[in-house]
Amino acid sequence: MKDYFQILNISRDATKKEVKIAxxxxxxxxxxxxxxxxxxxxxxxxxxxxxxxYKTLINDKKRKKYxxxxxxxxxxxxxxxxxxxxxxxxxxxxxxxxxxNPVRALRxxxxxxxxxxxxxxxxxxxxxxxxxxxxxxxxxFFAKKSLELDxxxxxxxxxxxxxxxxxxxxxxxxxALRQALKLDKNFTKAKKVLNELNKGSIFAKILKxxxxxx
Numbered sequence: 001m002k003d004y005f006q007i008l009n010i011s012r013d014a015t016k017k018e019v020k021i022a023x024x025x026x027x028x029x030x031x032x033x034x035x036x037x038x039x040x041x042x043x044x045x046x047x048x049x050x051x052x053x054y055k056t057l058i059n060d061k062k063r064k065k066y067x068x069x070x071x072x073x074x075x076x077x078x079x080x081x082x083x084x085x086x087x088x089x090x091x092x093x094x095x096x097x098x099x100x101n102p103v104r105a106l107r108x109x110x111x112x113x114x115x116x117x118x119x120x121x122x123x124x125x126x127x128x129x130x131x132x133x134x135x136x137x138x139x140x141f142f143a144k145k146s147l148e149l150d151x152x153x154x155x156x157x158x159x160x161x162x163x164x165x166x167x168x169x170x171x172x173x174x175x176a177l178r179q180a181l182k183l184d185k186n187f188t189k190a191k192k193v194l195n196e197l198n199k200g201s202i203f204a205k206i207l208k209x210x211x212x213x214x
Contacts, residue, residue, distance in 0.1 A: 002049060002082060004053035005057070008022040008053050009026075014057070019057045020054075026050045027047070030047040041111055041114075044090070044108070045086060045114070048086055049086065052086070083116070084116060087116040090108050090111050090112035090115070091108075094129065098129065099132075103133060106129035109126040109129040120146045120149035120153070120156060123143075123145055123146035124142075124153075126142055127140070127141075127142035127146060127159060127160075128162070128163070136166060136167055143160040143163045143164075146159070147160050154180040154183040155180070157180035157183070158190045160172075160176045162193060164176060177190045177193055
């Protein structure tokens, strides 16, 4: 846990009004919408930390609990947890943007990955983000890496499957989607894509057979 008072550059006895003023001043400087694309990836984690500091210190109950933990020295032990929580927040925000704004989603995935480089779920979604902006080869590399790190999450198999599908690797895609369904038989999206691939495979065989007969 970071020292939120230092982050907002305010004293421990700052009023709510002072907390708001400090936050808005920093938000004007660090909000991603005010920055160029070249620096957004580096600045986004800082902006999220500023926002978290504000939300904690503006809430009386959260602020009281935070100060108690800060004074007890627990913040030294919670540094890694703080990083993990920020990465998870970035991941959640990115997944909501993955279809509507793939470029921004990819930036968020990348920022989450900078906080937790070997998190298989983040790697998996990062690969989907790459796929959505046309970077299929890179997407395949990171999807495969995520699967090497974690073979227990159906979503990782699913993401790998759709990337293989878009790369024309039908056999790998079918295998991955079957495994996703083996882990979660109610995985509707995996069922749908798998059915589409199976139909396409059957159709391709019919065409091949017809061509050979001709």
